Amino acid sequence: MSSSTPELTAAVVTVSDSSSRRERVDLGGPAVAAVLEKRKFKIVACEIVADDEAAIRDVLLRLTTQARLSSRPEERESLNAM
Numbered sequence: 144m145s146s147s148t149p150e151l152t153a154a155v156v157t158v159s160d161s162s163s164r165r166e167r168v169d170l171g172g173p174a175v176a177a178v179l180e181k182r183k184f185k186i187v188a189c190e191i192v193a194d195d196e197a198a199i200r201d202v203l204l205r206l207t208t209q210a211r212l213s214s215r216p217e218e219r220e221s222l223n224a225m
Contacts, residue, residue: 154206
């Protein structure tokens with residue numbers, strides 16, 4: 144990437160009750176991360192969260208800032224409205 148092109152970052156979130164309880168190995172998250180890395184994304188986080196609306200919202204809000212997935216306030220507000 145040129146110095147004028149911003150670095151592409153991503154966070155991979157797997158939503159799975161069984162994986163969040165460590166009852167099942169998450170194969171999807173690492174596979175998605177590998178594809179993104181091949182496309183020159185820097186993976187800043189890989190997380191597993193239970194299939195719970197509040198837990199999903201919390202992890203997305205936290206990772207949005209970390210990975211710069213959303214830089215527009217209106218996008219962050221739409222996540223807060225979930």
